Amino acid sequence: MSSLAKQISVPIFSGQNYDYWAIKMKTYFQSQKLWEIVEEGVTLPEDSSTSSSAEKGKLENKKAKDSEALYYIQTAVADHIFPRISVATSAKEAWSILQKEYQGSAKVRIIKLQTLRRDFENMKMKDSETIDEYYTKVRELVNQLKAYGEDIPEKRVVEKLLISVTEKYDPIVTTIEEQKISPH
CATH class of the missing domain: 1.10.1200 (Non-ribosomal Peptide Synthetase Peptidyl Carrier Protein; Chain A)
Structure with missing residues (x-):
C-alpha cells in the first residue's frame, strides 16, 4: 500500500448519493491501481498445479490486491450498509451487490x-x-x-x-x- 493510500481516507457511503460515491471510489481505486480488480475480479486457473511459479506469484499478487480493494469497500460503507456486503469474498462481488441495490437493474x-x-x-x-x-x-x-x-x-x-x-x-x-x- 502506498503512502498516499494511508493519507487519503475513502468516502463513506451512507445510503445516499450512490452515484457520486461510486465515482469517488472508482477514482480512488484507479489511483491505487485496483480498479481492474474491482471491475473484473480475479480469475482462478482451472488447474493451478501446472502453473509456473511466476504465474502463481502473479495470482497471489492479484488476490492480495483483491483483498485490499474489498477492505476499502468494506470500510467505505456505513455500519448499517455493511451487512449487505459482509458475505462477499471479493471486491467485485461487494461492488456488484452495492451497484445492484443502489444503482438498480x-x-x-x-x-x-x-x-x-x-x-x-x-x-x-x-x-x-x-x-x-x-x-x-x-x-x-x-x-x-x-x-x-x-x-x-x-x-x-x-x-x-x-x-x-x-x-x-x-x-x-x-x-x-x-x-x-x-x-x-
Missing part, C-alpha cells in the same frame, strides 16, 4: 436516465434563484446524466442555460448571442 437505469433527460429538458431557473445556484443545479443534473452514460455536449449545456434563465437576464443573454453571431 438495466431497466431501472433506463427509466432513471429518461427521468434525468426530462428533468434537463424541463429545467427552468426560478425567480428566487441566483445564476450561481441555477448553474450548480444544471451542472449537477448534467453530471448525473454522465454517471448514467449520457454525455451532454458543453454547447448544449450553454444553450440550456441561455434559454432557461429568468427574464431579468435577457440583456446578458442577448449580448452573448450577438457575440456568438458577429464575425470577428
Whole structure:
C-alpha cells in the first residue's frame, strides 16, 4: 500500500448519493491501481498445479490486491450498509451487490436516465434563484446524466442555460448571442 493510500481516507457511503460515491471510489481505486480488480475480479486457473511459479506469484499478487480493494469497500460503507456486503469474498462481488441495490437493474437505469433527460429538458431557473445556484443545479443534473452514460455536449449545456434563465437576464443573454453571431 502506498503512502498516499494511508493519507487519503475513502468516502463513506451512507445510503445516499450512490452515484457520486461510486465515482469517488472508482477514482480512488484507479489511483491505487485496483480498479481492474474491482471491475473484473480475479480469475482462478482451472488447474493451478501446472502453473509456473511466476504465474502463481502473479495470482497471489492479484488476490492480495483483491483483498485490499474489498477492505476499502468494506470500510467505505456505513455500519448499517455493511451487512449487505459482509458475505462477499471479493471486491467485485461487494461492488456488484452495492451497484445492484443502489444503482438498480438495466431497466431501472433506463427509466432513471429518461427521468434525468426530462428533468434537463424541463429545467427552468426560478425567480428566487441566483445564476450561481441555477448553474450548480444544471451542472449537477448534467453530471448525473454522465454517471448514467449520457454525455451532454458543453454547447448544449450553454444553450440550456441561455434559454432557461429568468427574464431579468435577457440583456446578458442577448449580448452573448450577438457575440456568438458577429464575425470577428
